[in-house]
Amino acid sequence: MNLRNALRLAWIFSLSASREKRGKGGSPEGLARRPITNLVASPITFTLTAAFTYLVMGRSLEPITLRAVAYQFCVFMPAFTMFMSMVYSLMTEFSKPGNAASIDMVNWLPIQAGDFVVASVVTTIYFVLPMASLLLGFAFGLSLVAGSLGLWALGAAVSVLGCLLGALALEMARGAMNRASGAFSGVGGQWAVILRMLLSVSIIVVISTIFNFSMMIQIVSWFSLGLEAIRFIPILWPSMIVLELASGDLAGSAVYAGLSLLLLSAVYVASVRVRAAYWAPAPVSLKMKPVRISRSRGLLGLLGFDSGQAAIIRKDLRSLVRRREMASILAVPVMVVLMGLLGTPPSVLLDASAPLESKTTFLFQCAMAVVVLELQIALTAFGQEREAFMNLMAAPMDAGRLLRAKAASVLIPVAPALLILVALFGRVASVDPASLIAIIPLGFTTLLAVASMELAVGAKYAVFSSDGQSRFVTLEGTIIGLLLCVATVGGSLSPLGLHYTLGYVGAPIAYVLTLALAMIISGVCLMAARVELERLYEFDY
Amino acid sequence: MDGEIAVSLKGVNRSFGGNRAVRDLDLEIKKGSIHGLLGPNGSGKSTTMKMVMGLLKPDSGAIDVYGKDPRRDPMGVKRIVGYVPETSRLYEYLTGLEYLDFIADVYGVEAEVKEERIYEFLEAFGLDGRENEMISGYSHGMKQKTALIGALIHRPRLLILDEPLGGLDPKSARIVKDILLRLSREGVTTIFSTHIMEIADALCDRISVLYDGEKIGEGSPKELREMAGSGSTLEEVFLLLTGADDVADIVDALMG
Numbered sequence: 022m023n024l025r026n027a028l029r030l031a032w033i034f035s036l037s038a039s040r041e042k043r044g045k046g047g048s049p050e051g052l053a054r055r056p057i058t059n060l061v062a063s064p065i066t067f068t069l070t071a072a073f074t075y076l077v078m079g080r081s082l083e084p085i086t087l088r089a090v091a092y093q094f095c096v097f098m099p100a101f102t103m104f105m106s107m108v109y110s111l112m113t114e115f116s117k118p119g120n121a122a123s124i125d126m127v128n129w130l131p132i133q134a135g136d137f138v139v140a141s142v143v144t145t146i147y148f149v150l151p152m153a154s155l156l157l158g159f160a161f162g163l164s165l166v167a168g169s170l171g172l173w174a175l176g177a178a179v180s181v182l183g184c185l186l187g188a189l190a191l192e193m194a195r196g197a198m199n200r201a202s203g204a205f206s207g208v209g210g211q212w213a214v215i216l217r218m219l220l221s222v223s224i225i226v227v228i229s230t231i232f233n234f235s236m237m238i239q240i241v242s243w244f245s246l247g248l249e250a251i252r253f254i255p256i257l258w259p260s261m262i263v264l265e266l267a268s269g270d271l272a273g274s275a276v277y278a279g280l281s282l283l284l285l286s287a288v289y290v291a292s293v294r295v296r297a298a299y300w301a302p303a304p305v306s307l308k309m310k311p312v313r314i315s316r317s318r319g320l321l322g323l324l325g326f327d328s329g330q331a332a333i334i335r336k337d338l339r340s341l342v343r344r345r346e347m348a349s350i351l352a353v354p355v356m357v358v359l360m361g362l363l364g365t366p367p368s369v370l371l372d373a374s375a376p377l378e379s380k381t382t383f384l385f386q387c388a389m390a391v392v393v394l395e396l397q398i399a400l401t402a403f404g405q406e407r408e409a410f411m412n413l414m415a416a417p418m419d420a421g422r423l424l425r426a427k428a429a430s431v432l433i434p435v436a437p438a439l440l441i442l443v444a445l446f447g448r449v450a451s452v453d454p455a456s457l458i459a460i461i462p463l464g465f466t467t468l469l470a471v472a473s474m475e476l477a478v479g480a481k482y483a484v485f486s487s488d489g490q491s492r493f494v495t496l497e498g499t500i501i502g503l504l505l506c507v508a509t510v511g512g513s514l515s516p517l518g519l520h521y522t523l524g525y526v527g528a529p530i531a532y533v534l535t536l537a538l539a540m541i542i543s544g545v546c547l548m549a550a551r552v553e554l555e556r557l558y559e560f561d562y
Numbered sequence: 563m564d565g566e567i568a569v570s571l572k573g574v575n576r577s578f579g580g581n582r583a584v585r586d587l588d589l590e591i592k593k594g595s596i597h598g599l600l601g602p603n604g605s606g607k608s609t610t611m612k613m614v615m616g617l618l619k620p621d622s623g624a625i626d627v628y629g630k631d632p633r634r635d636p637m638g639v640k641r642i643v644g645y646v647p648e649t650s651r652l653y654e655y656l657t658g659l660e661y662l663d664f665i666a667d668v669y670g671v672e673a674e675v676k677e678e679r680i681y682e683f684l685e686a687f688g689l690d691g692r693e694n695e696m697i698s699g700y701s702h703g704m705k706q707k708t709a710l711i712g713a714l715i716h717r718p719r720l721l722i723l724d725e726p727l728g729g730l731d732p733k734s735a736r737i738v739k740d741i742l743l744r745l746s747r748e749g750v751t752t753i754f755s756t757h758i759m760e761i762a763d764a765l766c767d768r769i770s771v772l773y774d775g776e777k778i779g780e781g782s783p784k785e786l787r788e789m790a791g792s793g794s795t796l797e798e799v800f801l802l803l804t805g806a807d808d809v810a811d812i813v814d815a816l817m818g
Contacts, residue, residue: 315673343696481727558636
């Protein structure tokens with residue numbers, strides 16, 4: 022490995038990600054487009070968070086509670102940062118199309134796999150820095166009041182190790198994904214496409230589970246091994262360095278430091294080997310079963326879509342199951358459900374006599390999975406078109422028709438998920454059939470509101486260029502989309518929330534108000550989406 | 563060719579930021595003619611084509627396409643235009659057949675004629691037998707052919723082709739040339755840009771030479787050749803007009 026090459030490459034990757042352009046004609050501009058922004062934003066984030074925690078939260082907690090919270094944060098900081106770097110990579114780095122990555126300049130320059138892995142890891146840490154500063158600042162504020170700054174300093178230092186492990190794990194996942202998608206090249210049939218997608222999703226889920234500390238703790242507790250068993254969970258070894266030192270066991274801390282470094286070396290070697298073996302994703306050529314040219318609009322026609330809209334919907338559904346870069350969109354909801362299942366075993370879920378409180382976390386996570394699935398599909402609905410969006414711009418397809426087709430492309434895959442969720446509520450929470458039927462329109466209107474909101478955000482922040490490390494949506498758009506999704510769900514369901522928490526309004530009125538509010542939000546957001554979409558007609562792709 | 567004007571541009575300007583991509587451009591293209599746009603990279607050819615089909619709005623000036631203003635009636639213009647951008651932009655996760663079916667549906671081609679047309683074109687361009695493969699596995703030339711079929715599938719009245727022959731093998735390039743000539747005889751107007759002078763010479767009824775966003779020359783290939791003196795080639799005319807006739811000196815300087 023050549024460190025100089027690796028650092029130069031890391032700089033190029035950072036520039037590429039910072040300067041991502043929405044289209045061909047766009048040019049990088051503004052403070053947010055400069056790589057230096059991250060370096061400036063991180064200390065500011067750290068200082069503000071630390072000051073806020075010190076002044077507000079630190080003073081409002083009991084001293085004993087405060088010391089316990091500060092202790093826990095410092096100990097688990099490395100595990101948190103590991104999780105952060107993984108989630109960041111998962112959400113942003115997997116949307117690069119295989120055919121673009123395969124012709125990257127990096128493939129034909131004399132760069133070794135080790136250089137590439139180090140550069141990629143450094144870039145990930147660089148972009149995770151502002152988020153990590155938030156965590157470090159929070160723990161610093163608490164430690165300052167609790168008088169445990171030494172513990173914080175150690176936790177912060179070991180957090181670098183956590184970040185490295187998280188970023189390397191995702192590097193491994195990327196290499197494995199290249200292998201998985203390449204394995205199906207030349208194979209024929211719809212099953213090959215489905216298997217390829219299932220394998221890609223499984224790789225992300227398995228690697229994310231192995232490196233997710235909360236999931237690992239759940240698995241350990243599932244097997245009744247007791248908390249002592251967390252000592253044998255490798256991803257928690259960096260945290261054990263802090264824990265052992267805090268309890269005065271210097272030798273134990275040294276052992277875990279050694280074990281952590283061994284783990285880091287092993288993951289690094291594995292990442293480099295996987296990267297070297299499966300360097301770039303080969304453009305996959307799959308021979309599909311001969312299809313009949315569509316002679317009618319079929320079910321979509323019955324639903325009121327014209328032939329052009331039906332064609333867009335069919336294309337988008339194919340995109341969802343065929344493209345390697347869509348795997349993370351499907352993997353994240355699977356992970357959310359999996360976390361819920363690990364937290365509440367099926368024996369409890371299926372036990373009708375078990376109290377509802379023991380099942381609410383699982384049900385909440387399942388509902389969240391449906392919303393997350395929809396959020397991702399809607400937010401990326403326009404960006405995933407990439408430069409081929411030109412086909413739609415050049416065609417006689419106005420913004421209104423295109424928007425209706427895109428909304429349907431979002432709601433069609435989410436609707437079965439909603440029905441499964443409702444059925445799950447009926448089985449697990451023993452809800453009567455009449456209430457279940459009432460939940461369906463409620464769920465659908467809420468999902469319509471989220472879809473409309475995210476289509477508007479997705480149109481405004483879509484990235485059509487597939488150059489460099491580009492995503493489907495800008496980082497700024499992803500953050501805004503997440504925040505507005507929470508606001509939309511909260512806003513839509515607020516009448517019901519008021520009924521159940523404060524009893525301000527009766528159930529029937531709350532129900533009708535919720536439906537009405539969701540429809541109003543949908544209408545306003547669809548109008549906003551249309552305005553944004555019309556602006557895209559003037560875009561240079 | 564009946565002499566009627568299919569496309570006209572009058573005093574058209576378009577800037578990107580501070581960069582004026584097209585300046586005071588006047589063009590008149592007759593129905594059924596093949597009109598070539600020649601010019602070095604960045605001369606405004608692609609911007610002009612995008613403005614004609616309503617993908618970009620001009621800052622000032624007027625454009626008329628078969629009696630329609632692309633600014634006021636972009637959908638009306640798009641319905642009668644077939645467009646191939648300079649780099650083919652296809653949905654790589656679709657098969658060739660699925661892509662063409664998609665394009666035909668988006669343009670509203672009737673279901674009864676769609677299948678026949680698609681297979682006719684696939685056979686003509688030598689893509690039959692490969693139509694059920696994903697486009698991601700196609701070569702550059704195959705992608706270009708697919709994009710061309712996509713532009714022709716709805717029988718447009720105006721074809722706008724940005725470097726349509728790039729990456730095509732000689733046989734396919736010949737097929738495209740023959741198709742354009744046949745379409746011209748049927749009254750279809752074609753605007754196309756190219757860097758290949760032989761093709762421009764052989765195909766175009768008229769040629770406009772663009773340089774730095776301005777039209778610096780126009781005429782039939784014969785008229786342009788005569789401008790540069792008897793016995794000149796179109797390439798010499800092009801180099802003379804665009805001020806790049808000192809290439810020999812540049813090569814000498816580079817090679818020492």
